[in-house]
Amino acid sequence: MRRILLLSSMFSVLLAAADLPVREVVLYKNGLGLFERSGELKAGEAARLEFKAEEMNDVLKSLVITGSGGAKISGVHYDSSEPLERKLAGFPFRLGDQMALSALLDQLKGARVELKIGPETAAGTILSGREIAGGEKQPPREQVTLLLDAGELRTIDLRDVSGIRFSDAALQLQLKDYLASIVAGRSKEKRSVYIDSSDAGARKLTATYVVPVPVWKSSYRLVFSDKNEPTLEGWAIVDNTSGEDWTNVRLSVVSGRPVSFISNLYEPRYFQRETVELPEDRAARPELYAGASEERERASGGVAGSFVSPSVIPAPPPPPPPASAATNVLNSLPLATRNYNQLTLLTPGAVTTTSPTSTVEAANAGQLAELFEYSFGSQVTVRKGESAMLPFLQQPVKARKLLIYKEEDNEQGHPRNAVVIVNSTGKTLDGGPITVFDGGAYAGEALVETIKGGDKRLISYAVDQGTRVTMEENEGDGVISEVHVHRGLVFTKSMVDVKTKFTIRNVDQKAKTLIIEHPVREDYKLVGQQPREKTASAYRFEVALRPDSTETFLIDEEEDMGSSTVITNMNPDSLMIYVRNKDLDAAARQKLEQIATQKSQIAGTDADLRNCDEQVNTLTNDESRVRQNVYSMNSVPGQQDAVQRYSQQLSALETKLTATRDRADELKKKKAALEADMNAFIEKLEF
Numbered sequence: 041m042r043r044i045l046l047l048s049s050m051f052s053v054l055l056a057a058a059d060l061p062v063r064e065v066v067l068y069k070n071g072l073g074l075f076e077r078s079g080e081l082k083a084g085e086a087a088r089l090e091f092k093a094e095e096m097n098d099v100l101k102s103l104v105i106t107g108s109g110g111a112k113i114s115g116v117h118y119d120s121s122e123p124l125e126r127k128l129a130g131f132p133f134r135l136g137d138q139m140a141l142s143a144l145l146d147q148l149k150g151a152r153v154e155l156k157i158g159p160e161t162a163a164g165t166i167l168s169g170r171e172i173a174g175g176e177k178q179p180p181r182e183q184v185t186l187l188l189d190a191g192e193l194r195t196i197d198l199r200d201v202s203g204i205r206f207s208d209a210a211l212q213l214q215l216k217d218y219l220a221s222i223v224a225g226r227s228k229e230k231r232s233v234y235i236d237s238s239d240a241g242a243r244k245l246t247a248t249y250v251v252p253v254p255v256w257k258s259s260y261r262l263v264f265s266d267k268n269e270p271t272l273e274g275w276a277i278v279d280n281t282s283g284e285d286w287t288n289v290r291l292s293v294v295s296g297r298p299v300s301f302i303s304n305l306y307e308p309r310y311f312q313r314e315t316v317e318l319p320e321d322r323a324a325r326p327e328l329y330a331g332a333s334e335e336r337e338r339a340s341g342g343v344a345g346s347f348v349s350p351s352v353i354p355a356p357p358p359p360p361p362p363a364s365a366a367t368n369v370l371n372s373l374p375l376a377t378r379n380y381n382q383l384t385l386l387t388p389g390a391v392t393t394t395s396p397t398s399t400v401e402a403a404n405a406g407q408l409a410e411l412f413e414y415s416f417g418s419q420v421t422v423r424k425g426e427s428a429m430l431p432f433l434q435q436p437v438k439a440r441k442l443l444i445y446k447e448e449d450n451e452q453g454h455p456r457n458a459v460v461i462v463n464s465t466g467k468t469l470d471g472g473p474i475t476v477f478d479g480g481a482y483a484g485e486a487l488v489e490t491i492k493g494g495d496k497r498l499i500s501y502a503v504d505q506g507t508r509v510t511m512e513e514n515e516g517d518g519v520i521s522e523v524h525v526h527r528g529l530v531f532t533k534s535m536v537d538v539k540t541k542f543t544i545r546n547v548d549q550k551a552k553t554l555i556i557e558h559p560v561r562e563d564y565k566l567v568g569q570q571p572r573e574k575t576a577s578a579y580r581f582e583v584a585l586r587p588d589s590t591e592t593f594l595i596d597e598e599e600d601m602g603s604s605t606v607i608t609n610m611n612p613d614s615l616m617i618y619v620r621n622k623d624l625d626a627a628a629r630q631k632l633e634q635i636a637t638q639k640s641q642i643a644g645t646d647a648d649l650r651n652c653d654e655q656v657n658t659l660t661n662d663e664s665r666v667r668q669n670v671y672s673m674n675s676v677p678g679q680q681d682a683v684q685r686y687s688q689q690l691s692a693l694e695t696k697l698t699a700t701r702d703r704a705d706e707l708k709k710k711k712a713a714l715e716a717d718m719n720a721f722i723e724k725l726e727f
Contacts, residue, residue, distance in 0.1 A: 057085065057086045057087065057088035057234055058079065058081055058082070058085050058086070058087055058088065059079070059087075059088055059089075059090075060077035060078060060079040060087050060088075060089065060245065060246075060247060061077060061078075061079055061287070062075055062076070062077055062284070062286055062287075062289050063076050063077060063078050063289060063290065064076035064289055064290040064291075064292075065286055065289050065290070065291050065292070066291075066292045066293075066294060066413070067253060067255075067256040067278055067291075067292070067293045067294065068256075068294045068296070068297075068298065068411075069255055069256070069294065069295060069296060069297045069470070070255075070297045070298055070299075070300050071252055071253065071254075071255050071300075072098070072250045072251070072252060072253065072300055073250065073251060073252075073253035074248065074249070074250050075248070075249060075250070075251065076246065076247070076248045077089065077246070077247045077248075078244065078245065078246040078247070079244070079245065080242060080243075080244050081237065081242065081243055081244070081245050082242050083241050083242055086234045086235060086236050086237065087234070087235040087237075087245050087247065088232055088233070088234055088235075089232070089233040089234075089235070089247060090230050090231070090232055090233075091230070091231050091233065091251065092230065092231070092251075092283070093230075093231055093306075094252070095231075095251040095252060096118070096231055096305075096306035097302055097303060097304060097305050097306050098249070098250055098251050098252060098302070099233065099249050099251060100305040100306060101303055101305060102248075102249045102250045103116070103233075103247065103248070103249045104247070104248045104249070105235060105245065105246070105247050105248075106245075106246045107237070107243050107244065107245050107246070108243060108244040108245075108246075112237060112238045113235065113236070113237055114236045114237060114238040115236050116233060116234065116235050116236065117233075117234050117236065118231060118232060118233040118234065119231045119232055119233075120308065127221045128218065128221060128222075131214055131217075131218050132147075132148075132214070133147040133148060133214075133218075134147070135218065135222075140171050140182055141169075141182060141198055142169035142170055142171050142182035142183060142184060142198060143169060143171070144169070145166055145169035145184050146166075146168055146169035146170065148166055148206075148211070149166050149167065149168065150165060150166065151165070151166050151206060151207075151208060151211055152164070152165050152166075152206070152207040152208060153165075153166055153186070153204060153205065153206055153207065154204070154205045154206075154207060155184075155186070155196060155201045155203070155204055156201065156202050156203035156204075156205075157196065157200050157201055157202070158200070158202070162186060162188065162194065162196060163188070163189055163207070164186035164187050164188040164189055164194070165186065165187045166184065166185075166186060167185040167186060167187050167193065168184070168185045169182070169183070169184045169185070170182070170183055170184075170185075171183075181197055181198075181199065182197075182198040182199070183195050183196065183197055183198060184196055184198060235247065250300075251282075253279075253281070253282070254278075254279040254281055256276055256277065256278045256279075256293045257276070257277040257472060258274060258275065258276055258277070258293075258295075258432075258469075258470040258471070258472035259274075259275050259277065259472050259473050259474075259475070260272060260273060260274050260275070260433075260469075260472060260473070260474040260475070260488070261273040261275075261474070261475050261476075261477065262437075262439065262459065262461070262474050262475070262476045262477070263477045264439070264441070264476070264477065264478045264479065264483075265479065265480075266479065268436070269436040269437070269438075270436065270437055270438075270439040271434065271435070271436055271437070272433060272434075272435065272436075272437045272439075272461070272465070272469075273431065273433060273434045274431065274432050274433030274434070274469065274470075275429045275430065275431055275432070276293045276414065276429070276430045276431075276432050277427060277428075277429050278291070278293065278422065278427060278428055278430065279427045280422040280423065280424055280425065280426055280427065280428075281424075281425070282424065283424055284424050285421070285422070285423050285424050286420065286421060286422045286423075287421050288419040288420075288421055289419060289420055289421070289422075290415070290416075290419060290420075291415075291416050291419075291420040291422075291430070292413050292414060292415040292416070293413070293414050293430075293432065293470075294411050294412065294413045294414075295411065295412040295413075295414075295468050295469075295470035295490060296411035296412060296468075298411065412467065412468035412470075414432040414433075414467075416430055416432070433465065433467065433469070435465055436464075437461060437462065437463070437464055437465060438461070438462035438464050439459050439460065439461050439462070440459065440460045441457070441458070441459055442458055442459075442460065442552070442553040442554070442555055443455040443456065443457060443458060443504050443507060443552055443553065443554045443555065443585075444456050444458040444498065444500055444554070444555040444557060445509050445542075445554060445555070445556050445557065446557045446578075447511060447557070447558065447559065449509075452503070453508050453509060453510065454503050454504055454505060454507060454508060454509070455503075455504050455507050455509060455554060456500035456501075456502060456503055456504060457483070457484065457500065457501055457502040457503070457504050458498055458499060458500040458501070458555070459476070459486075459498075459499055459500075459501070460496055460497075460498050461488070461491070461496060461497050461498075461499065462494075462495075462496040463491040463492065463493055463494060463495050463496065463497075464494075465493070466493050467493060468490065468491070468492050468493060469488070469490065469491040470490055471487075471488055471489045471490040471491075472487070472488065473485060473486070473487055473488075474486045474487070474488055474499060474501070476501045476502075483501060483502060484501030484502035485501055486499035486500060486501040487499070498555070504552075506546065506547050506548035507544065507545065507546050507547070507548070507552065507554070507585070508544070508545045508547070509542060509543070509544050509545075509554075510542070510543045511540065511541070511542050511543075512540070512541045512543075513538065513539070513540045513541075514538070514539050514541070515536060515537070515538050515599075516536060516537035516538070516539075523618050523621060523624055523628070524727065525607070525628075525631075525632075525725050525726060525727055526726055527723070527726075528606060528607055528608065528722050528723060528725075529604050529605065529606060529607070530604065530605045530606075530607055530610070530618065531604045532604075532605075532618070533600060534600075535598045535599070535600060536598065536599040537567075537596070537597075537598055537599075538564070538596075538597045538598070538599055539594060539595070539596050539597075540558065540594070540595040540597070541592060541593075541594050542556060542583075542592065542593040542594075542595075543590065543591075543592050544583065544585060544590065544591045544592070544593065545589075545590045546585040546586065546587065546588065546589055546590075546591070547588065548587065548588070549587045549588055550587055551584070551585060551586055551587055552585040553582060553583070553584060553585070554582070554583045554584075554585055555572070555580050555581070555582055555583075556580070556581045556582075556583060556593060556595075557578045557579070557580055558571075558578060558579045558580075558581065558595055559577060559578050559579075560574070560575075560576075560577055560578055560579060561597075563599055563600045564597045564598065564599050564600070565597065565598055565600070566579070566595070566596070566597055567596040567597060567598055568596050569581065569594070569595060569596060579595075581593065581595065607635065607722050607725075608718075608719070608722065610639075611639065611643075612636045612637075612639045612640045612643065615632055615635060615636040615639065616636055618632055619632045619633055619636065625727075627727070628727045631725055631727070634721070635718065635721065635722065635725075638714060638717065638718040638721070639718070641714055642711060642714045642715060642718065645707055645710050645711045645714060646711060648707050649704060649707040649708060649711060652700055652701075652703050652704035652707060653704060655700045656697065656700050656701060656704065659693055659696055659697040659700060660697065662693050663690060663693045663694065663697065666686050666689050666690045666693065667690060669682075669686050670683055670686045670687060670690065673686065
């Protein structure tokens with residue numbers, strides 16, 4: 041069965057375009073690289089740049105083009121990123137996978153076609169195409185039915201056709217464009233950007249842009265020797281994943297992270313508009329009118345008038361929209377859909393380039409606003425798919441060897457070998473790993489953050505087995521240092537003494553300097569001993585260690601602990617603790633003593649009230665018992681005397697119970713008055 045095959049070659053017309061070689065590369069820490077391309081273009085020749093699809097958004101955002109000798113840039117055009125399905129939807133036919141030729145011809149009904157059948161050529165208009173299933177011995181067949189130019193309908197077996205030609209040149213071009221779109225859609229890696237110029241003569245063109253690149257990395261070697269000052273070497277590690285060689289380019293690396301983001305400029309955007317329709321004209325409907333219930337003669341002319349019920353008078357139809365609204369809708373329709381995008385450059389800006397240095401192999405450094413740039417002295421070549429290490433620093437630095445101990449190292453018990461590096465190079469040192477060599481031997485490794493010129497950093501690179509440190513922390517009792525009262529609340533501050541003792545044993549036969557790093561804790565303040573320096577999170581104390589010796593070092597701190605208590609919830613004994621505080625002034629002490637006295641009175645009254653309540657309960661129980669006895673004796677003959685005695689006891693108990701209840705009521709009133717006076721006093725108390 042004949043199937044549609046993809047064309048092995050495409051018919052296309054391209055303008056002559058020249059590639060611009062890479063001249064300069066600048067790599068940044070934010071994952072972007074600035075590329076400068078330049079070259080000589082002939083008269084009428086366009087420049088072509090190739091990018092990965094994922095680079096196009098950054099290219100369209102950053103591309104700057106300049107020309108020498110008054111070169112005029114007429115515009116930039118590039119391959120569109122419109123989705124393939126959307127592109128193919130605009131064609132009047134579709135080519136499916138393994139689609140039969142008869143199915144394609146059936147889609148092109150009405151198209152004029154010429155079929156070559158042996159020496160004969162059949163020309164006509166396509167009526168239909170179909171596929172006939174085969175049998176056991178007969179293979180399937182494809183046929184097309186034509187309306188020949190002579191007016192005859194003819195069915196032709198496509199197995200006999202050796203050639204097909206469409207007479208419509210527009211249809212031929214559509215087929216070519218369709219296949220070209222499929223090929224372009226399959227190529228997802230590269231996108232071409234063409235720079236057009238209206239110059240008639242030769243000219244030089246420069247294009248600068250930024251695209252995503254691997255972040256360049258820095259690494260250092262710190263070398264100590266007995267004879268010379270410590271030397272710091274810096275190396276930049278760059279990776280060329282651009283897909284092309286960087287041959288003899290000016291290469292720079294920049295320390296710093298400028299702000300960058302992705303803006304979707306490459307993919308076409310479509311805006312969903314509202315559908316607006318003109319109101320349709322409506323036919324007039326018939327109306328029914330009611331008969332008059334009364335006739336009166338008009339004074340003006342004696343003509344009888346009919347009064348119609350207002351309910352049957354039709355409302356007037358809404359007015360049509362103004363003609364300008366419909367005109368605007370029609371005028372806003374798109375005239376055509378382009379299959380490529382075009383970017384017009386109005387005013388090309390100048391491009392800043394970095395001049396190569398003369399003979400220095402290490403990089404020259406310079407400040408770029410808030411960034412710092414290392415420009416390598418000689419031109420660099422890095423092949424595609426390769427990486428390179430390039431030296432940007434080699435000079436003496438100020439460095440001091442010592443030990444550092446952090447409290448997190450307490451379980452290990454050993455400090456670390458460390459170095460204080462002062463950046464005396466006059467350059468910004470980008471952050472990265474540092475390998476330390478001491479006396480020609482490998483000593484350890486460390487990490488360092490970016491160091492500005494004149495700043496210093498402390499790094500550690502190994503564990504010192506010749507020094508042992510133990511730590512012990514003791515916390516004392518709290519002492520009230522401040523007392524304040526506000527709106528019924530007592531606010532206190534207590535100082536707790538916390539002592540941290542370090543015992544340091546140096547077993548080596550050489551003197552050492554130890555830095556103890558102690559954390560800065562909230563609500564703690566140092567007492568006496570002050571640190572050599574302080575960071576955002578730690579104090580650093582310096583301790584000199586003699587050879588083969590044991591030293592002790594004490595850090596004394598006070599912890600500031602605050603609390604608040606409602607005065608009414610405190611008992612007199614608790615108040616007297618504050619009264620006896622030596623930091624309290626006489627007026628405040630007198631007021632607190634007065635509150636303590638009032639609370640004592642309230643407590644005494646409350647105790648009396650509880651006593652009265654207990655007496656009431658006892659008397660009530662006694663009354664119940666006596667009443668029970670009276671009830672029992674009344675049922676026994678001859679017990680009148682006993683009943684009389686119990687009645688007298690019951691009367692006495694009732695008298696005493698009444699007096700006790702009266703006493704309890706008086707105590708409740710007294711307690712309420714005392715509490716009211718105390719609360720009023722507390723409400724006004726402030727110190």
